[in-house]
Amino acid sequence: MSERDEFELNELELKTEEEEISGDGLLLPIEVLLSSGIHIGTRMGMKAMEQFVYRIRPDGLYVLDIKQTDDRIRIAAKFISRFDPSKVVAVSSRLYGRIPVQKFCEVSRTVAVVGRFLPGRFSNPTSTDYVAPEVVIVTDPSADRQAVTEAALVGVPVITLCDTDNSLQDTDLVIPANNKGRKSLATIYWLLAQQVMRERGELSSEETLSVPIEDFETKLLEPSEEVFE
Amino acid sequence: MSERDEFELNELELKTEEEEISGDGLLLPIEVLLSSGIHIGTRMGMKAMEQFVYRIRPDGLYVLDIKQTDDRIRIAAKFISRFDPSKVVAVSSRLYGRIPVQKFCEVSRTVAVVGRFLPGRFSNPTSTDYVAPEVVIVTDPSADRQAVTEAALVGVPVITLCDTDNSLQDTDLVIPANNKGRKSLATIYWLLAQQVMRERGELSSEETLSVPIEDFETKLLEPSEEVFE
Numbered sequence: 001m002s003e004r005d006e007f008e009l010n011e012l013e014l015k016t017e018e019e020e021i022s023g024d025g026l027l028l029p030i031e032v033l034l035s036s037g038i039h040i041g042t043r044m045g046m047k048a049m050e051q052f053v054y055r056i057r058p059d060g061l062y063v064l065d066i067k068q069t070d071d072r073i074r075i076a077a078k079f080i081s082r083f084d085p086s087k088v089v090a091v092s093s094r095l096y097g098r099i100p101v102q103k104f105c106e107v108s109r110t111v112a113v114v115g116r117f118l119p120g121r122f123s124n125p126t127s128t129d130y131v132a133p134e135v136v137i138v139t140d141p142s143a144d145r146q147a148v149t150e151a152a153l154v155g156v157p158v159i160t161l162c163d164t165d166n167s168l169q170d171t172d173l174v175i176p177a178n179n180k181g182r183k184s185l186a187t188i189y190w191l192l193a194q195q196v197m198r199e200r201g202e203l204s205s206e207e208t209l210s211v212p213i214e215d216f217e218t219k220l221l222e223p224s225e226e227v228f229e
Numbered sequence: 230m231s232e233r234d235e236f237e238l239n240e241l242e243l244k245t246e247e248e249e250i251s252g253d254g255l256l257l258p259i260e261v262l263l264s265s266g267i268h269i270g271t272r273m274g275m276k277a278m279e280q281f282v283y284r285i286r287p288d289g290l291y292v293l294d295i296k297q298t299d300d301r302i303r304i305a306a307k308f309i310s311r312f313d314p315s316k317v318v319a320v321s322s323r324l325y326g327r328i329p330v331q332k333f334c335e336v337s338r339t340v341a342v343v344g345r346f347l348p349g350r351f352s353n354p355t356s357t358d359y360v361a362p363e364v365v366i367v368t369d370p371s372a373d374r375q376a377v378t379e380a381a382l383v384g385v386p387v388i389t390l391c392d393t394d395n396s397l398q399d400t401d402l403v404i405p406a407n408n409k410g411r412k413s414l415a416t417i418y419w420l421l422a423q424q425v426m427r428e429r430g431e432l433s434s435e436e437t438l439s440v441p442i443e444d445f446e447t448k449l450l451e452p453s454e455e456v457f458e
Contacts, residue, residue: 047277050276078386079308082308155300
């Protein structure tokens with residue numbers, strides 16, 4: 001990571017989200033979204049992600065523009081809902097993304113690919129675990145780089161959750177979001193599932209998903225049995 | 230436009246496209262694409278567009294990565310083909326984009342909105358020229374800013390041809406391309422029309438559009454009758 005990949009936002013004033021963001025028309029009340037941390041980025045800002053950054057905190061953390069995250073979840077859902085569910089594949093190799101992806105796929109009847117992504121999965125029809133998606137949703141383009149590369153290789157549209165430290169290479173549609181936090185991932189995938197169901201007409205635009213957000217969250221084990229990646 | 234909006238690519242070596250780009254699997258032979266100038270950007274490089282830049286010429290012109298342009302035309306076509314043609318709107322206010330957009334819409338049976346974009350067109354149902362698109366294709370997000378803003382306001386996915394000097398604000402899917410040249414615009418919209426027809430199954434993947442690219446080009450008038458914008 002060289003110096004030029006980082007951008008500066010010195011001129012942005014430091015504001016507090018609660019004061020400045022109007023929560024009108026968001027998919028969830030602003031307090032709920034903020035408390036899930038979907039807007040909390042990293043300390044590294046990639047240039048291509050600058051357009052989604054709202055401000056930089058005094059401690060150096062980039063904060064994403066929650067309105068744009070909300071907008072992109074809606075747009076992504078419009079796109080995803082146009083495909084046969086069995087041709088939509090959601091991917092997460094990292095631990096905290098697995099339950100959210102599995103729940104998303106269960107609710108939306110799409111295909112989950114979690115855990116280690118074996119090369120050839122999207123690109124080699126002779127692989128025993130071969131799948132031929134028509135659209136791929138990726139949780140973390142760094143951790144899931146192989147999935148992104150193979151989807152691009154076979155010409156499949158790629159939707160990715162992108163944090164401020166992610167590269168947008170081979171990403172077609174970006175959902176700017178904290179793609180590392182347990183609660184954030186649960187919230188993003190829950191909102192996406194709900195919005196896909198609404199776009200398909202399986203839920204009305206006022207109805208909410210019957211499954212609670214908590215079910216999309218990776219549960220923490222007791223400290224004695226905690227698993228570290 | 231402040232200094233921080235421009236990026237530097239000093240470390241990129243200067244190469245000639247013909248030597249370096251392998252034309253394998255592009256939608257048209259590499260020589261045809263290069264001669265249409267779809268890869269010729271401007272002297273201004275917006276940070277968010279850096280990911281699509283291939284090199285910077287000695288004269289300071291940014292050159293786009295033609296492979297990515299080709300890829301995004303395919304992805305955009307996959308997306309567009311999923312919508313009812315009558316709900317797909319292509320927009321160009323600037324002169325050189327009008328004929329390409331009109332031809333694209335004629336071939337793909339989608340809706341052309343060319344010339345001056347009156348406020349309210351996408352957002353005010355009482356306007357006499359109101360249209361309610363489900364996806365919008367924009368030729369130049371600067372010249373067509375009003376269309377982009379209104380599409381975002383009503384939550385419609387926006388696909389834009391973006392040059393190196395364009396902002397990606399409110400753009401959901403980018404087709405990186407020279408969106409100023411007469412030949413470039415003809416080529417991009419011709420390729421997009423062909424690819425949409427292929428994705429719909431109205432053309433096979435080997436068939437080419439029966440309408441030649443030249444028909445997508447804005448004709449220059451004799452110097453005596455030339456119209457300046």
